[in-house]
Amino acid sequence: MNAEIRKKIAIALKSLYKEKDEILSIDIEINRTSDKVHGDLYTNVAMKLAKIVKKNPVEIAENIKARITLDDNIIKIEAVAPGYINFFISTKNKYDQIKKILDYSNEFVENGKAKKNIHVEYVSANPTGPLHIGHGRGMILGEMTAKFLAYQGHQIKREYYVNDAGRQIDLLLVSVVLSHIGKSMHVFVDEKENKDGHMLTYKGSYVDSVALSLNGVLKEINRELVISFLNEPIDSLIQYLKERDDYLHIRKSLVDEILDNYIRKDLEAVGINFDSWYNESELYKNGNLDEVLKIIKDKNLSYTKDGALWFKNTQFGDDKDRVLIKTNGDMTYFATDIAYHVYKFKYHDVLIDIWGADHHDYAQRLQTALKALGYDVDTRLQIHLVQFANLSKSGQSISMSTRSGKFYPIQDLVDEIGRDATRFFYLIKRKEHHLEFDIDQAGQENKNNPIYYIQYAHARITKILQDLNDREISEENYNNLNSKSEIEILEIFDRHQETINKAVFEIRPDIITNYLYKLSKVFHSYYAETKILTENVKGERIKLLRCVDKIILDGLEMLDITPMDSM
RNA sequence: GCGUCUGUAGCUCAGUUGGAUAGAGCGUUAGCUUCCGAAGCUAAAGGUCAGAAGUUCGAAUCUUCUCAGGCGCUCCA
Secondary structure (H helix, E strand, C coil), X not given: CHHHHHHXXXXXXXXXXXXXXXXXXXXXXXXXXXXXXXXXXXXXXXHHHHHHHCCCHHHHHHHHHHXXXXXXXXXXXXXXXXXXXXXXXXXXXXXXXXXXXXXXXXXXXXXXXXXXXXXXXXXXXXXXXXXXXHHHHHHHHXXXXXXXXXXXXXXXXXXEEECCCCHHHHHHHHHXXXXXXXXXXXCCHHHHHCCCCCCCXXXXXXXXXXXXXCHHHHCCCCXXXXXXXXXXXXXXXXXXXXXXXXXXXXXXXXXXXHHHHHHHHHHHHHCCCCCEEEEHHHHHHCCHXXXXXXXXXXCCCEEEECCEEEECHHHHXXXXXXXXXXXXXXXXXXXXXXXXXXXXXXXXXXXXXXXXXXXXXXXXXXXXXXXXXXXXXXXXXXXXXXXXXXXXXXXXXXXXXXCCCECCEHHHHHHHHCHHHHHHHHHCCCCCXXXXXXXXXXXXXXXXXXXXXXXXXXXXXXXXXXXXXXXXXXXXCHHHCCCHHHHHXXXXXXXXXXXXXXXXXXXXXXXXXXXXXXXXXXXXHHHHHCCCCCCCEXXXXXXXXXXXXXXXXXXXXXXXXXXXXXX
């Protein structure tokens, strides 16, 4: 409808101001009125024009109005102060929405738009323990990003980057070794000195189970020798482990154990899927890392100082230069991440990283480095930062640390409130906003819980359609759909297409959660005031319900949430 | 201190590209079951859109400053 009106106005403008390009190129906005008194749609184009042609906006509005003819759809036009042009749309047009919605399917592909090969990386939590609720938001938003991009018609690869070669793995390894020799609670001297109470080793109870599973792999480790390292800084023990012939084998077993028994299961519980898993250690093996470091050196983007290799970040506006290779020879994440992205660039048009907002600074650093290496970062790399979720339970905010073992596993959340509520609540707000996630509310089975409320709408409709059986249904007479809530529902229908499209193209699942909630609200209201299964069931009402149900089902499918026919 | 995200009702949030009188839910208060699922519905009260200035015919929306909160500012990841 908007497009039709826009076209009519454009024609009117052309006849009014044929010679002026400035006017003809003006963006004609058609919006929904906030009050029915003003009709259904309005445009402010006359007020915009007033500035250009220096005339009274109401007069302009009148002129435009005079050049637009009424038809089946537009039954009345008015030009009012301070310059709005209001359009009154026929009920016939509104009822056409019902057919459109019943014919609709989740298809969004815009013709003529270039389809790209896009790599989406998300979660990528260190394989050092179970995933917890702090990972939840990035997990689900990552999955939705990939899904919506696929809806847009792009070719998507969803990848989990496994940091299987960094220091965290070595620290976890030490923790497991300690458990293996029965010294789980040991605290190293450098941990004791750590004033902020920062643990180096992992203290979660899962460490003991992992140690148990790795019993065979660890059996060659000499208990007495390990104990002799306990009164030294932790790096002495790490050094010893790294020098062992079986180090790589042990490390791989450890990472596999964590991935297979924890992370993959956690992801499965929430319904997160990956096409591929890429190991950081690959970058060492296949020479990508060395290659990138060589290019950096050749381009004179690095220098050596204090025994470390530094990237010249300050040349590109950063506060300070950043270390690539530490004095002890270890790579920083910065170095391996550059190599990983260079690798990804080889095979994909666009890279998307879904990261926590705490990586903001780091994101810029990485972009700077890749730009310096000559990549078109502005068009080919998007780093989506996801703000933190503050989860609370019983009024208490939950804080977490994998290291100290104090965390709330995502598995527990799923067990408690279910997979679908978990997904829904993480999606309720746009990623740029902080999210308050009240676990008590998400677990409730009443109207306080939006996902429950939406599911309930679907269940009620399902029940009615089931009970319909052999009842007599009258032919649809859409003119009867004129109660307050029926009109309201029709208006929500009218917004359907643009809402879903906006959600998909702006990658905003929150728009869908919101829309479904509003629709459900009006539906429940309608349900309470109108009895559907009367003696002679009105066909138009059944059509209306089918539409509501279809929108809910389509929406839930987009969010990968399972509808419940009964609850 | 610097960077960044945020600030709308007691709480959690919508608010379309700047448009007409600022919108929900929770909570509070008052009501609604011979009837399709009351796991629900209706209504009332509740606002200096953090504050100030600016741009504009018009600002919750744009600009600047101030204040408050989250996150980051390691040879951590």
